[in-house]
Amino acid sequence: MIGAGAMGYRYGVLLQELAGVPVDYIDTWQPNIDAVRQQGGVYVSRDHADRHLVPINMYTPEEYEGNPDVWMVFMKQMQLETMLQRCAHLFKDHQVVFSAMNGWGHFxxxxxxFPENRIYGGTALVATVLNGxxxxxxxxxxxxxTMEMCAMNEEITAVEEALAADFQTAGFNPTITQNFHGTCLAKIIFNAVANTICTMYQIRMGQFISFPGALSMAEQLINEAYDACERAxxxxxxxxxxxLKAIEISSRVTNPLHYPSMYQDLTAGRPTEVDYINGYIAHLGxxxxxxxxxxxxxxxxxHLAELAFRIHTQEAQMR
Structure with missing residues (x-):
């Protein structure tokens, strides 16, 4: 697992615990590495309850000596290029890579x-929070x-079917598709509505969808994005x-209490991935x-919300 953040932990822990798959983690965030080594693993909760320690193995790229069959990549877009450079010496010809990162730019x-016939992309409609x-x-x-997955060359292989079987056992409910761009763009457009609006207004997904104008706002963004994709x-x-229905169900039923990952980045003082989500759609158009x-x-x-948050934080520190 390249990247031990919220999604990296979720995929890795559930594959380890439910599918019985051995998982190693590679990360570069030193506080995360230190905490895992001091604790002997990662603390995992579900909906703020049942907090328990799951033993895991974590390494820096320079420390790792393993030879996995599958690399799973869950990084922030802005951090990926440097991480891949640091991991390059570990990549072998027999390995494949799967990624369901937010936005576009990672493939x-x-x-x-990795060549296209060894790259698998996907989407993940699951909500996870990295508390620290x-x-x-x-x-x-x-x-x-739920999740969807597709080979970059759009050919279904035994490797992809084996990956999907592990994801199914781990509870991710995968569907294999043969439309790489269409599959990945569906999640980008989903995030371009829910993630972005919740971040701008600093609200949960359930609070967004409860607003009387939410579906109208979502429909406007969806139509604009689909128009751009179809022209491409x-x-x-x-x-x-x-x-539209997927956004409504996820916001109203599945994850109403969830603050999306873009909001989590904003409130942690980290750059958001909006340039790779709404920005990608705008660029495509x-x-x-x-x-x-x-x-x-x-x-x-x-970006204005990022600036405002930094200003408010600095003002609060000066009081």
Whole structure:
């Protein structure tokens, strides 16, 4: 597992505990590494309850000497290039890589080290919160999330089927598709609505969807994004109404108490990934003579929220 953050922990721990798969973790955040080594593992909760210690093995890229069959990558987009450079000496010809990171930009970076026939992308509709170093909280009932996965070359292989079987046993409910861009874009558009709006207004997903105008706002963003994707020649894996319904169900039923990962980055003082989510949609539109005005506005809105949060934090420290 390259990246021991919220999603890296969730996939790794459940694969280890439920599917019986041996998992090693590679991370570079020193407080996280120190906490895991001092504790003997990572503390795991579900919906803020049943906190318990799960033993895991964690290494820096330079320390690791393992030879896994599968690399799973869950990093922030801004950190990925440096991490791949530090791990490059570990990559072998027999290995494959799977990633369900937010946004777009990671596959081009991964493709510098692995050919398309050994890259698997996906989406993960599961909510997780990193409380702090060595401490993670899985949101939602066990087995409630879903995911899609697709080979970058769109060919189904025995390796992909084996990965899907492990994901199923671990409770992620995977579906294999043969539309790489359409599969990954569905999650980008999902995040471009729920993550971005919840971050700008610092609210939970359930609070967003309870707002009377939420579905209208979501529909506007979805339509704009689909227009851009269709102009780029991408065939989506679900209709606009299905995308809207997925956002509503996740926000209202599955994860109403969840603060999305972009919000978690904002409130921790970290840069958000909005440039790789709404920004990617806006860039795709402009590449094909279509201006995604709402997405472009939201990119600037989130960056303004980042600035405002820093200002408020500094003012509070000065009092």
């Amino acid at each position: 081009e970076k991964i493709n510098q080290y 170093p060595g401490d993670v909280d899985f949101m939602g009932k066990a087995g409630a999330g 020649g991408y065939q989506m894996t679900r209709s606009r109404q299905e995308e 402009r590449q094909h003579d279509y201006i995604c005005r709402t997405h472009e506005f939201l990119v600037q809105g989130v």
